[in-house]
Amino acid sequence: MPPMTDQPITAGLLRLAAEDNVLVATGPLVPGATAINGGGEMHLREAVTLGHKVAAKAIAKGEKILKYGVSIGSATEDIAAGQHVHVHNMQSDYTPTHVLSETATGGRDA
Amino acid sequence: MLEGILRSDGRKGIRNTLAVAYLVECAHHVAREIVQPYRDAGAQVIGFPGCYPNAYAQTMMERLCTHPNVGAVLLVSLGCESFNRFQLEKTIAATGRPVETLVIQRAGGTRATIEAGRDWVAAQLPELAAAPRVPMALSELVVGTVCGGSDGTSGITGNPAVGLAFDRLVEAGATCIFEETGELIGCEGIMSARAATPELGRELTASVEKAAAYYATLGYGSFAAGNAEGGLSSIEEKSMGAYAKSGKSPISGLIKPGDIPPKGGLYLMDVVPDGEVRFGFPNISDNAEIVEMMASGAHLTLFVTARGSVVGSALAPVIKICANPETYARLTEDMDVNAGRVLSGTPLAEVGDEIFDLTLEVASGRQTASESLGHAEFILTYKSFEPIGPACLPV
Numbered sequence: 001m002p003p004m005t006d007q008p009i010t011a012g013l014l015r016l017a018a019e020d021n022v023l024v025a026t027g028p029l030v031p032g033a034t035a036i037n038g039g040g041e042m043h044l045r046e047a048v049t050l051g052h053k054v055a056a057k058a059i060a061k062g063e064k065i066l067k068y069g070v071s072i073g074s075a076t077e078d079i080a081a082g083q084h085v086h087v088h089n090m091q092s093d094y095t096p097t098h099v100l101s102e103t104a105t106g107g108r109d110a
Numbered sequence: 111m112l113e114g115i116l117r118s119d120g121r122k123g124i125r126n127t128l129a130v131a132y133l134v135e136c137a138h139h140v141a142r143e144i145v146q147p148y149r150d151a152g153a154q155v156i157g158f159p160g161c162y163p164n165a166y167a168q169t170m171m172e173r174l175c176t177h178p179n180v181g182a183v184l185l186v187s188l189g190c191e192s193f194n195r196f197q198l199e200k201t202i203a204a205t206g207r208p209v210e211t212l213v214i215q216r217a218g219g220t221r222a223t224i225e226a227g228r229d230w231v232a233a234q235l236p237e238l239a240a241a242p243r244v245p246m247a248l249s250e251l252v253v254g255t256v257c258g259g260s261d262g263t264s265g266i267t268g269n270p271a272v273g274l275a276f277d278r279l280v281e282a283g284a285t286c287i288f289e290e291t292g293e294l295i296g297c298e299g300i301m302s303a304r305a306a307t308p309e310l311g312r313e314l315t316a317s318v319e320k321a322a323a324y325y326a327t328l329g330y331g332s333f334a335a336g337n338a339e340g341g342l343s344s345i346e347e348k349s350m351g352a353y354a355k356s357g358k359s360p361i362s363g364l365i366k367p368g369d370i371p372p373k374g375g376l377y378l379m380d381v382v383p384d385g386e387v388r389f390g391f392p393n394i395s396d397n398a399e400i401v402e403m404m405a406s407g408a409h410l411t412l413f414v415t416a417r418g419s420v421v422g423s424a425l426a427p428v429i430k431i432c433a434n435p436e437t438y439a440r441l442t443e444d445m446d447v448n449a450g451r452v453l454s455g456t457p458l459a460e461v462g463d464e465i466f467d468l469t470l471e472v473a474s475g476r477q478t479a480s481e482s483l484g485h486a487e488f489i490l491t492y493k494s495f496e497p498i499g500p501a502c503l504p505v
Binding site for chain 1: 329
């Protein structure tokens, strides 16, 4: 903390801390090679919308999801690099996340 | 240098609002009708809906009716409610503000009370508009911050930009308040390390632990469906984004709603009730949080939204900072700052400076988007608090 946004954002994916295992979409993204802000790129396996997360590397079931350099919950299934990371494959370590089924998958389907 | 209106307690206001306050929901319609012709002339409705007595609500109404942005108060009572209107009127009168109480059951009912109320308001407004302005230092300004309708962009654009503005405000001697301990779950360790004293750090941690236990009992975190639609997956992820609003300044104290910070600096407001879970969710919507910061003296609120909140507030202007560029494009008229442009290359510091500058302009009288659209939301519900402990405000 605070987020690593000191350098201007020009790429589709943002890494907020060096130790993070997720990246953040800075706009709507389609599958394929996608640039990471600050250098490098990764193969995106599915479409995601603005503000959603993508696995920066393979994450095993039960592993912590790291964003901003801290844990934001745990993986509920094995997640491959480039996959969308959200309520369908991770959960809070504190209180359950309330979603509306009609909108919760927005990042994948919208 | 800002300009404000000097009050008898030494504080200065950046607006001169006439508050029409209903003291039970049964008097709400009459209060709204009294204000209706004067909505654009400085009259606004506030109030408490409950019929049962509540010490928190009494304190909140006393603080709000003597808020530096309030110049006169009309109380509207049904007559049989439990709210102590006598004590409230006495508290307001002691500050020298014009105050009047209308009791619907004695005034002859709805129509007669509305007419009497409008006559009183019409007589007061010209004086409020003509109130002299005096120089006001930045160190006399109190600024709150809240986020509502957050998503995956909030913690990257709008919230850290407010954090930068907060750092500059604190540096200049202003008082800044951040809150919603239920949205700091997971941040308690890093936050407590910023406390002015180790004892305060323990109080900060305890306030977040209290919030976590409170929400666990309720079964829901402080998390709405729209948060997930916008990419947030857990309360701790949302918390990390919300925490960024606080900036990097040392934390000077922990206050509860209605406590007035004793000096400039950064304060956390503990908004989760003490004791057993009694009255439901701590803050049932964003305006409840804004109201509590106003009760602690906030002159204006920096509100970061991503999904697109459109609210403003009675009594204290709300500066709407839009974190999500897609939302900004759809709701441009409702927003004051387009923080989402950080995602297309604008430096975060540029947006932070814009928020700082706009805060000063709004404090000097510039209308915000929500003010110009007539937003004046207000909500106050039941709570109960114990007083803060001695470690919460280190000297």
